[in-house]
Amino acid sequence: RRFALHGAAALVAAPAILRITKAHGAEFSFKYANNSPMNHPLTVRPTEAAEAIAKETNGKVEIKIFPNSQLGGDTDMLAQLRSGALEFFTLSPLILSVLVPKASINGIGFAWSSYDKVWPAMDGDLGAFVRGEIQKSGLYAFEKIFDNGFRQITSSTKPIKTADDLKGFKIRVPVSPLWTSMFKAFDSAPLSINWAEVYSSLQTRIADGQENPLAIIDLGKIYEVQKYLSVTNHMWDGFWFLTSQRFWNKLPSDVKQVIEKHVNQAAMRQREDMYKLNTSLLSKLKERGMEISEVDTKPFRAKLQSAGFYKEWKEKFGPEAWALLEKHTGAIS
Numbered sequence: 504r505r506f507a508l509h510g511a512a513a514l515v516a517a518p519a520i521l522r523i524t525k526a527h528g529a530e531f532s533f534k535y536a537n538n539s540p541m542n543h544p545l546t547v548r549p550t551e552a553a554e555a556i557a558k559e560t561n562g563k564v565e566i567k568i569f570p571n572s573q574l575g576g577d578t579d580m581l582a583q584l585r586s587g588a589l590e591f592f593t594l595s596p597l598i599l600s601v602l603v604p605k606a607s608i609n610g611i612g613f614a615w616s617s618y619d620k621v622w623p624a625m626d627g628d629l630g631a632f633v634r635g636e637i638q639k640s641g642l643y644a645f646e647k648i649f650d651n652g653f654r655q656i657t658s659s660t661k662p663i664k665t666a667d668d669l670k671g672f673k674i675r676v677p678v679s680p681l682w683t684s685m686f687k688a689f690d691s692a693p694l695s696i697n698w699a700e701v702y703s704s705l706q707t708r709i710a711d712g713q714e715n716p717l718a719i720i721d722l723g724k725i726y727e728v729q730k731y732l733s734v735t736n737h738m739w740d741g742f743w744f745l746t747s748q749r750f751w752n753k754l755p756s757d758v759k760q761v762i763e764k765h766v767n768q769a770a771m772r773q774r775e776d777m778y779k780l781n782t783s784l785l786s787k788l789k790e791r792g793m794e795i796s797e798v799d800t801k802p803f804r805a806k807l808q809s810a811g812f813y814k815e816w817k818e819k820f821g822p823e824a825w826a827l828l829e830k831h832t833g834a835i836s
């Protein structure tokens with residue numbers, strides 16, 4: 504539809520359009536989209552990268568930023584990326600697993616004890632394995648994964664303190680088989696909903712709870728519609744910076760290099776921002792009125808074990824991927 508409009512406008516006012524194009528000077532104009540708020544580091548750092556890319560290419564490469572699910576929910580944006588309507592997009596590996604099944608491996612419940620284990624794995628062989636799987640799907644993931652964080656459970660109805668409290672709990676999860684499976688293993692009633700609709704689904708009580716890192720709970724104003732927060736750290740989640748090979752392979756290599764360099768740098772800075780947010784926001788969320796529970800996570804993990812969750816996913820991911828995971832996390836099951 505947009506192309507048609509441009510075409511018509513060009514017929515009517517060709518000289519003006521030519522002048523604008525020339526003054527503007529960008530030879531390549533691309534879009535980067537995400538699901539995150541304007542002030543979230545996943546928007547802020549790629550915006551800086553876009554500025555650095557424009558500067559280094561003397562304005563030849565322009566990347567416009569579309570945060571906050573402006574272009575649609577995550578699963579819509581993934582479809583746009585694949586069809587070529589969108590050039591760059593950051594997505595949780597767990598949601599990406601609807602296309603690349605093994606991409607969700609980092610999301611196994613209670614696998615990671617700390618970031619010290621996460622980064623060497625994702626920057627090393629586990630991340631390389633997943634990027635290889637992504638490559639097979641026709642997409643391309645930049646080397647450095649961005650951080651989302653360790654996820655915590657929130658609720659509007661009751662504090663979640665034990666694995667039993669999750670029984671029958673209507674919890675929103677992102678659109679991803681691993682997420683649904685994990686909360687089914689807790690005997691919860693998981694609802695798959697894109698982030699774009701989470702606030703309203705909690706407000707209207709379609710779901711009673713959700714789970715996310717502290718940064719998104721704060722910047723997404725989830726505290727306005729949720730009362731209780733349990734520090735479960737049940738999963739580590741990131742965002743792959745994705746493009747499609749069909750698009751990417753057509754770019755001149757100097758352009759590719761500049762983009763990749765600045766995006767990978769943005770990822771490293773974004774990780775630092777996220778670390779600061781995710782380790783400092785608990786007291787702020789308390790001030791905002793949330794009731795915080797520190798929970799013993801061992802029984803949660805035992806519940807996943809007895810429900811057969813680890814066994815099932817070990818088989819699904821297969822021995823190669825599982826061995827790479829356990830090399831970094833230690834034995835999981």
Ligand code: X2X
Nearest residue numbers: 538595677697698715719
């Ligand atoms: O959808 C979510 O919960 C979020 C914001 O954490 C992701 O992007 C996976």
